[in-house]
Amino acid sequence: MRVIVFSDSHGQIDYARKVLKGAGQVDLILHAGDFYRDALALADEFSLPVKAVQGNCDGEAGGPEEELFDLAGHRVLMTHGHLNGIDRMGNLLKKAREYEAEAVIFGHTHMPQSVKMDGILFFNPGSISRPRDQDRPSYGILEIGEGGIVPSIVHY
Template structure:
């Protein structure tokens, strides 16, 4: 199973769609908040299954703050991370993961990509599409789950992907 992971798109839908183009075929879109509505727009536009959560910038938007998903025997927690103060460390996030007995945590909020494994729990922050920080570029994640084995990857959004996306959109308007 192949999952596309986004966070902190902040209404940069062209760039987010270019990231989806670069991801290739995915079974699910996971979005870790800021902006929840972006995830729904992207998923509907591409007919994708989607799990998304709200973040600290999702004003006047109703949606879950956490989602738990079980795929191929692997439990995942999706959260934005602001409630666990992820900008100051991952202890709160790890405590929540242990309490929920999940093996993978998808989060955002820092706008910086992160891929770590602590005490058997994979932490994946795909970074930000809409407003990368810390000298990073726009990034996204891919999570592959096969027979209970999880592989996580983070990739930059390639400029060629955006060019290709714009070219296809321009052609479809004629």
């Protein structure tokens, strides 16, 4: 299974469109918030399934604040991060343990991050529209198979 992960698109989805046009096989889009409706628009445009959460800039977009789901036999928690105090990773670790998640997908910081803590993957694709740590937008790819979840961050 191959998953493209976006976050913090903030209504600017031109780079995300280019990514999806050139990505080859994509089985699912994940969007970790800010803007929830961007995820729905991309899924519709590319006829792909999507899972998305709201972020702090979404207002009443109608989406969930977090999602717990299965990806090819691996339990994943997705949240934007603003409600969990992502500046303190311990809060996300506690929530991941509570849900018995193998991976946590989050956004909010606009900075990519891929780390393992206590065997749990914490993955932030950065921002596809407004990066804070560099000049280039970023997104994530999750390759999921028998070897588990293999993450990568791509700078556009």
